[in-house]
Amino acid sequence: MKTSRRSFLATSAVAATAFSVFPGLTVTGKTIPHLPASRMKLSFEPFNLALKHQFTLSGSSRSTTPVMLIKIDYEGITGYGEASMPPYLGESHQTASEFLAQVDLTQFNSPFLIEEVRDYLEQLAPGNPAAKASIDIALHDLTGKLMGQPWHKIWGLDPGKTPNTSFTIGIDTPEVVKAKTREASAYKILKVKLGRDNDREMIQAVRFISQVPIGVDVNQGWTDRDKALELIFWLKEQGVILIEQPMPKDRIEDNAWLTERSPLPIYGDEAIQHLPDVVRFQGVYHGINIKLMKCGGMSEAFLMAQTAKSLGMKVMFGCMTETSCAISAAAQLSPMAETADLDGNLLITNDPFTGVEIKNGKIALNDFPGIGVKKIV
Amino acid sequence: MKTSRRSFLATSAVAATAFSVFPGLTVTGKTIPHLPASRMKLSFEPFNLALKHQFTLSGSSRSTTPVMLIKIDYEGITGYGEASMPPYLGESHQTASEFLAQVDLTQFNSPFLIEEVRDYLEQLAPGNPAAKASIDIALHDLTGKLMGQPWHKIWGLDPGKTPNTSFTIGIDTPEVVKAKTREASAYKILKVKLGRDNDREMIQAVRFISQVPIGVDVNQGWTDRDKALELIFWLKEQGVILIEQPMPKDRIEDNAWLTERSPLPIYGDEAIQHLPDVVRFQGVYHGINIKLMKCGGMSEAFLMAQTAKSLGMKVMFGCMTETSCAISAAAQLSPMAETADLDGNLLITNDPFTGVEIKNGKIALNDFPGIGVKKIV
Numbered sequence: 001m002k003t004s005r006r007s008f009l010a011t012s013a014v015a016a017t018a019f020s021v022f023p024g025l026t027v028t029g030k031t032i033p034h035l036p037a038s039r040m041k042l043s044f045e046p047f048n049l050a051l052k053h054q055f056t057l058s059g060s061s062r063s064t065t066p067v068m069l070i071k072i073d074y075e076g077i078t079g080y081g082e083a084s085m086p087p088y089l090g091e092s093h094q095t096a097s098e099f100l101a102q103v104d105l106t107q108f109n110s111p112f113l114i115e116e117v118r119d120y121l122e123q124l125a126p127g128n129p130a131a132k133a134s135i136d137i138a139l140h141d142l143t144g145k146l147m148g149q150p151w152h153k154i155w156g157l158d159p160g161k162t163p164n165t166s167f168t169i170g171i172d173t174p175e176v177v178k179a180k181t182r183e184a185s186a187y188k189i190l191k192v193k194l195g196r197d198n199d200r201e202m203i204q205a206v207r208f209i210s211q212v213p214i215g216v217d218v219n220q221g222w223t224d225r226d227k228a229l230e231l232i233f234w235l236k237e238q239g240v241i242l243i244e245q246p247m248p249k250d251r252i253e254d255n256a257w258l259t260e261r262s263p264l265p266i267y268g269d270e271a272i273q274h275l276p277d278v279v280r281f282q283g284v285y286h287g288i289n290i291k292l293m294k295c296g297g298m299s300e301a302f303l304m305a306q307t308a309k310s311l312g313m314k315v316m317f318g319c320m321t322e323t324s325c326a327i328s329a330a331a332q333l334s335p336m337a338e339t340a341d342l343d344g345n346l347l348i349t350n351d352p353f354t355g356v357e358i359k360n361g362k363i364a365l366n367d368f369p370g371i372g373v374k375k376i377v
Numbered sequence: 378m379k380t381s382r383r384s385f386l387a388t389s390a391v392a393a394t395a396f397s398v399f400p401g402l403t404v405t406g407k408t409i410p411h412l413p414a415s416r417m418k419l420s421f422e423p424f425n426l427a428l429k430h431q432f433t434l435s436g437s438s439r440s441t442t443p444v445m446l447i448k449i450d451y452e453g454i455t456g457y458g459e460a461s462m463p464p465y466l467g468e469s470h471q472t473a474s475e476f477l478a479q480v481d482l483t484q485f486n487s488p489f490l491i492e493e494v495r496d497y498l499e500q501l502a503p504g505n506p507a508a509k510a511s512i513d514i515a516l517h518d519l520t521g522k523l524m525g526q527p528w529h530k531i532w533g534l535d536p537g538k539t540p541n542t543s544f545t546i547g548i549d550t551p552e553v554v555k556a557k558t559r560e561a562s563a564y565k566i567l568k569v570k571l572g573r574d575n576d577r578e579m580i581q582a583v584r585f586i587s588q589v590p591i592g593v594d595v596n597q598g599w600t601d602r603d604k605a606l607e608l609i610f611w612l613k614e615q616g617v618i619l620i621e622q623p624m625p626k627d628r629i630e631d632n633a634w635l636t637e638r639s640p641l642p643i644y645g646d647e648a649i650q651h652l653p654d655v656v657r658f659q660g661v662y663h664g665i666n667i668k669l670m671k672c673g674g675m676s677e678a679f680l681m682a683q684t685a686k687s688l689g690m691k692v693m694f695g696c697m698t699e700t701s702c703a704i705s706a707a708a709q710l711s712p713m714a715e716t717a718d719l720d721g722n723l724l725i726t727n728d729p730f731t732g733v734e735i736k737n738g739k740i741a742l743n744d745f746p747g748i749g750v751k752k753i754v
Binding site: 279 | 492
């Protein structure tokens with residue numbers, strides 16, 4: 001475990017803490033005398049998530065996911081963040097450690113300067129979206145706590161409008177798929193991974209057990225657009241309600257061709273990383289799947305969702321395998337979405353946080369300030 | 378004066394006020410017991426701004442501007458808002474009164490539900506952007522006060538990065554232009570209105586007095602693109618640094634043709650109202666002029682600015698003739714902009730608010746929560 005502890009406690013006096021605990025005092029318009037500037041302290045810890053089931057995509061299998069758990073301390077308050085780094089996306093404990101070790105937050109005199117920090121992180125190094133997201137999440141947690149409000153509230157969203165979350169069924173044999181589907185009986189929607197050579201078999205195995213709506217995630221696995229369209233019409237008859245990233249992300253024409261003809265909404269996932277991608281892929285996809293670990297954090301995710309909605313595109317929030325930390329951060333945004341696939345924390349056995357819950361299949365936000373999590377280990 | 382007062386004070390007990398004054402207490406993660414739900418109370422008052430100078434655009438002149446001053450009371454806290462309605466834009470004391478009288482905020486159990494209120498206002502009636510902006514501004518003021526923070530801070534912006542504001546010189550005779558330019562000696566940039574038949578004369582009159590950079594606002598006044606381009610090259614030699622809305626907004630090809638060839642950045646103003654316009658006019662203009670009274674409020678303005686920046690477009694914040702209320706609201710966003718033209722409150726003699734100040738030509742944000750204003754009359 002690598003941490004970047006600095007001589008912090010000495011400067012974080014009781015007076016400074018009291019100041020931040022009562023921000024409401026400024027409501028009266030009184031100016032509060034300036035206290036000596038406090039500094040943010042970033043620390044991080046590599047962690048391995050243990051998966052309940054081996055996880056199979058159209059390209060790989062694994063039984064653990066490396067994450068980096070981070071915290072930012074400021075005036076006695078701790079903001080939690082997380083980077084989840086499935087190996088196929090290129091980040092790792094090593095890349096995240098190297099990146100985070102370079103990050104110097106002491107140059108910012110307030111955790112509220114999130115836009116400045118975002119610019120700084122971009123200048124520090126390209127890429128590293130999950131490591132960047134971990135800082136963005138921790139700053140949101142911290143500033144939400146300093147304001148005494150959860151971020152869904154600060155963003156003006158209605159916590160009553162959260163969507164159901166889907167529960168993910170990975171690619172496997174019919175018997176395993178049936179077993180997983182039985183386990184998922186609490187969920188109102190299932191996400192089924194397709195894109196190998198057993199697509200119809202997968203759906204039939206799920207339908208043998210359950211009749212709930214299905215979202216299909218192809219992860220770029222289809223290569224023939226005519227066959228893909230034919231399969232989509234068949235999937236619609238099976239009660240499938242949406243298709244994610246049907247064809248490789250660089251085959252823009254083929255994805256647009258499918259979107260134009262598909263009887264089901266087509267969502268871009270791998271193709272959509274940052275805000276400009278939303279604009280660029282208008283017309284290519286009906287909707288977008290936003291993930292904090294792709295886009296670099298909550299600020300960017302909020303802008304992507306609002307821009308997509310404004311352009312008439314559908315919005316979904318997705319995740320990697322993550323603890324309740326990153327999942328609860330994404331859940332703050334979920335009232336903006338038609339659909340969510342925020343089940344990453346439900347697929348692991350060693351979650352060090354509690355946070356957002358799923359009640360009757362629906363995302364249930366709590367009232368805790370920040371991202372709404374508590375550390376339990 | 379029309380108000381929509383309701384029996385509000387009875388439900389706004391001391392306990393409820395105390396609750397909102399100390400939102401910071403939730404920092405500890407403690408759940409605070411629910412108090413009886415309070416309701417928002419909206420009231421509004423027509424007001425006429427007295428202009429220091431008669432105001433001339435390429436299409437009209439006037440010496441007053443009608444505005445609507447509004448407030449939303451909630452748990453003993455007041456949020457202030459304003460609709461400014463220059464007659465040529467179609468809103469008036471009558472249209473705003475009719476619209477605001479229909480607005481029922483008692484259906485929302487929290488002023489934080491800004492996105493819900495925005496959807497509700499859109500469904501209530503189309504248009505009415507200034508009246509809608511007044512509610513959006515008041516809700517931001519109110520929620521910022523409830524969180525004890527100014528909105529520039531909540532948005533993660535750096536108050537040290539505010540731009541200079543320009544001071545506007547309307548179309549007039551050379552002698553009046555010279556006199557106005559002398560009065561504007563405190564400003565680091567001037568905005569000069571062009572688009573009549575005396576464009577060169579206007580610039581020469583300003584240059585007779587001052588050598589500061591000039592932003593030129595044509596207000597769609599040029600109709601021949603070749604002559605416009607020739608004039609822009611001449612203006613560049615005169616120290617002009619940007620051109621706003623050179624040609625009519627519906628002549629998209631002509632504006633794009635100019636943007637492609639212009640040695641100065643071209644900003645869309647009348648063409649750019651809402652977020653989708655930013656996307657639509659990528660390539661047609663180098664930048665956008667965002668005004669709260671056009672786009673309907675601070676939430677939309679924030680999204681427009683962030684999206685424009687993300688697409689590589691320049692951002693300016695502009696205004697109508699407004700009190701320090703709406704100007705201070707727009708100023709919260711100004712760290713995102715290269716340029717600002719937030720001088721509307723400097724052009725009137727009866728400002729009922731104090732708020733943002735101009736120090737050495739630069740926008741100086743204060744630390745007051747919400748939009749940073751105080752009512753003085």
